[in-house]
Amino acid sequence: MSSVWEYANPKKFIQTSDRVLPVIAAMAVLCLVTGLIWGFFFTPDDYKQGSTVKIIFIHVPSALMAINAWLMMVVASIIWIVRRHHVSALAARAAAPVGVVMTIIALATGAIWGQPMWGTWWAWDPRLTSFLILFLFYLGYIALWAAIENDDTAADLTSILCIVGSVFALMSRYAVNFWNQGLHQPATLTVKTDSNIADVFYYPLMVSIAGFMLFCIALIVLGTQTEIRARRMRALMARERMG
Amino acid sequence: MIALLIRDVRLAIRAGGGFGLGLAFFLIVVVLVPFGVGPRTELLTSIAPGILWLGALLACLLSLDRILALDWEDGSLDLLATSPLPMEGVVSMKALAHWLTTGLPLVIAAPVLAIMLNLPPQGFGPLVLSLILGTPALSVIGTFGAALTVGVKRGGLLLSLLVLPLYVPTLIFGAEVSRRGAEGMDFSTPLAMLAGITCGTIAILPFASAAVLRVNLR
Numbered sequence: 001m002s003s004v005w006e007y008a009n010p011k012k013f014i015q016t017s018d019r020v021l022p023v024i025a026a027m028a029v030l031c032l033v034t035g036l037i038w039g040f041f042f043t044p045d046d047y048k049q050g051s052t053v054k055i056i057f058i059h060v061p062s063a064l065m066a067i068n069a070w071l072m073m074v075v076a077s078i079i080w081i082v083r084r085h086h087v088s089a090l091a092a093r094a095a096a097p098v099g100v101v102m103t104i105i106a107l108a109t110g111a112i113w114g115q116p117m118w119g120t121w122w123a124w125d126p127r128l129t130s131f132l133i134l135f136l137f138y139l140g141y142i143a144l145w146a147a148i149e150n151d152d153t154a155a156d157l158t159s160i161l162c163i164v165g166s167v168f169a170l171m172s173r174y175a176v177n178f179w180n181q182g183l184h185q186p187a188t189l190t191v192k193t194d195s196n197i198a199d200v201f202y203y204p205l206m207v208s209i210a211g212f213m214l215f216c217i218a219l220i221v222l223g224t225q226t227e228i229r230a231r232r233m234r235a236l237m238a239r240e241r242m243g
Numbered sequence: 244m245i246a247l248l249i250r251d252v253r254l255a256i257r258a259g260g261g262f263g264l265g266l267a268f269f270l271i272v273v274v275l276v277p278f279g280v281g282p283r284t285e286l287l288t289s290i291a292p293g294i295l296w297l298g299a300l301l302a303c304l305l306s307l308d309r310i311l312a313l314d315w316e317d318g319s320l321d322l323l324a325t326s327p328l329p330m331e332g333v334v335s336m337k338a339l340a341h342w343l344t345t346g347l348p349l350v351i352a353a354p355v356l357a358i359m360l361n362l363p364p365q366g367f368g369p370l371v372l373s374l375i376l377g378t379p380a381l382s383v384i385g386t387f388g389a390a391l392t393v394g395v396k397r398g399g400l401l402l403s404l405l406v407l408p409l410y411v412p413t414l415i416f417g418a419e420v421s422r423r424g425a426e427g428m429d430f431s432t433p434l435a436m437l438a439g440i441t442c443g444t445i446a447i448l449p450f451a452s453a454a455v456l457r458v459n460l461r
Binding site: 139 | 387391394395398404407408412415419433436440454458461
């Protein structure tokens, strides 16, 4: 009977992910190329926003992944605290740089779109501000990993920071709502379909979201593998020195 | 617990304990703002609540690494960890001592400095109220940050980076209370949120700080 916990074994994880990774990476490239080309060249211009609307094919998926990477880190941190599987801690560590890059992409594309549309690069709008706070949390998390020498101590401390940080990030999300309702439009994709975008944009957007998601998964798996192999190397070198 | 509290407060008040540091920093920030933005009265009035809250927060931040670093260096933290007092109690007392020596003086100094920033008379009550309710949260969150970075050499920058995003909700609601108070608006909603944050952090964060400290002392 196989269970998901088998992959807590680093060897098993490497074996399986070595086989799966090329597939995920190929699918990610396929989806990204299809989604972005379809989105950029084969969708009509919006009647109000012109061609600037097409930045949505980068902005929305990256914003989505910025939040999902943090969610993944929370889950992985809880698994590390409860079950002490090293792969889980390393996966959380590998997800942080991916998340921070996605946050930067979301903020940058938002600013580039906001300049012609809202007439400003930046506004202290609730959504924008909470993304900036999320960015600060990512930086703190990565800096804490880098600052502590002992790996297990660092894993423990960062997991607790991740969990406490999520609570505060949620609080900030609702605290900034106090200022005003903001410039940012409400969610483009919801279960209730009446506020969703038109179908011509919807399908390429879905493809590029899938592409971003697969791309992030591939990067996180690759990062975890690298970290496992680096640790194994260090252990081997230490054994060599011992004679 | 009381003995630990008295010891920490005494250590902080004595020379070299950095008692006046936060207060002096607060004073400097508030005095420098009019030099930076110009002496126009109506402008100062409108930014006074925000500046006072920001100054209090930064002054708090400045003294955070003193909460645990000295005890870590001379080994008394190890003794405290082996004492019958649970770690949660130790960190709560550390946070309380930090509040008594940093937060409370800031609350007392704030109305005096508010006069210099031309805060309208009806704003004094909400300002002091929001600071009294909000600064304990700053101390408790700061103790968590100090516990995270206690093992790191020269962790001051890291400490600020970790703690600043955690301070955001407290700052937003605290500054909102004093701003609405200064403008004569109803401030009960943000006040309730601020009190909620403070109570929540006091109730829950000591457990996280204690867990972190145990990991660091391992």
